[in-house]
Amino acid sequence: MPLETGVRLAIAGNTIDLGPNSEIDPSGLDDAIGHALSGRLLGNIGLLEGAVRSAENILYLGDNSGEIVFDRLLIEQLPVDKVRFAVRGSPVLNDATMADAEETGMTALVQVVDNGSDAPGTILEECSDVFRRQFDKADLVISKGQGNYETLSDAEKDIFFILKAKCPVIAQHIGCNLGSLVIISHRKEAA
Numbered sequence: 001m002p003l004e005t006g007v008r009l010a011i012a013g014n015t016i017d018l019g020p021n022s023e024i025d026p027s028g029l030d031d032a033i034g035h036a037l038s039g040r041l042l043g044n045i046g047l048l049e050g051a052v053r054s055a056e057n058i059l060y061l062g063d064n065s066g067e068i069v070f071d072r073l074l075i076e077q078l079p080v081d082k083v084r085f086a087v088r089g090s091p092v093l094n095d096a097t098m099a100d101a102e103e104t105g106m107t108a109l110v111q112v113v114d115n116g117s118d119a120p121g122t123i124l125e126e127c128s129d130v131f132r133r134q135f136d137k138a139d140l141v142i143s144k145g146q147g148n149y150e151t152l153s154d155a156e157k158d159i160f161f162i163l164k165a166k167c168p169v170i171a172q173h174i175g176c177n178l179g180s181l182v183i184i185s186h187r188k189e190a191a
Contacts, residue, residue, distance in 0.1 A: 003052070004045045005037070006074035007162055011181050012036035013070025014063060014145050015164045035181075036164075042176050043183035048160050051140050051185075058083045059138035060110075061122055061152075062096040063145030068104050071096075071144060074162075080110050084134055089116040089127075121151030146170050152186075159186045 015032035052058070060083055062071055068087075075083055085106055088095040101112040116128025122143070124132060135141065141159040143152055149161045149170060165171040165180045174182060 001073070001077060003049055003074075003077045004041070006077040007045060007048070007183055008036045008041065008181070009033070009070050010067070010074040010144060010162050011164055011183075013067030014162070015166075039181050041183060042174075042180045044185070045183060047185050048142075048183060051158065051160065052078055055140035056082060057138045058140045058142065059086060059134055060084070061086045061141065061143045061148050062101075063148060064094050065091070065096045065100040066094065067144065068096045068100050068106060072104060072106055072109065075106075075110060083110045084138070085110050085112045086122075086131065086134070087112060087114050088118060089114045090118040092118050092120050095120065119151075121147035123151050124155070149174075155186070157186075160184070161186065
């Protein structure tokens with residue numbers, strides 16, 4: 001499977017965020033996957049491919065528990081020996097946790113670390129020292145979902161954000177239409 005297909009499937013997972021719901025409508029899942037595979041992808045997949053090739057330490061920030069299966073499809077396209085997958089320290093809404101990583105076999109595929117926080121997104125000041133060291137050490141961060149985008153879009157770090165723009169504020173901040181499939185690069189500025 002090409003890296004772009006993995007990215008699109010990861011975005012499909014982001015599309016089916018359950019939030020307060022507890023069941024997935026199979027037709028909605030089919031529609032989300034179909035749209036993610038055929039819709040216009042905003043961003044440059046070539047930049048991610050180049051960053052992956054040159055990275056020695058990749059940190060993939062997970063989002064929601066149901067999406068972790070789709071994240072795995074993307075992670076399998078990466079050099080798994082260089083990837084660490086981050087989950088929340090404890091669940092907020094339906095955030096991915098260590099239990100989800102174990103249940104989906106993610107822990108058998110890559111090293112999994114929890115961020116030590118129960119905040120939605122990744123608020124670095126609230127994360128554990130262990131996680132912050134992993135974040136600082138990573139030369140490539142792949143960040144999944146709007147919550148991570150909201151909390152890390154101003155971070156001074158090379159980050160690729162993968163998401164579906166599901167709210168008008170985020171869409172406006174990114175500069176895209178509501179519902180856009182997005183992979184955008186946030187590159188730290190050279191001093």
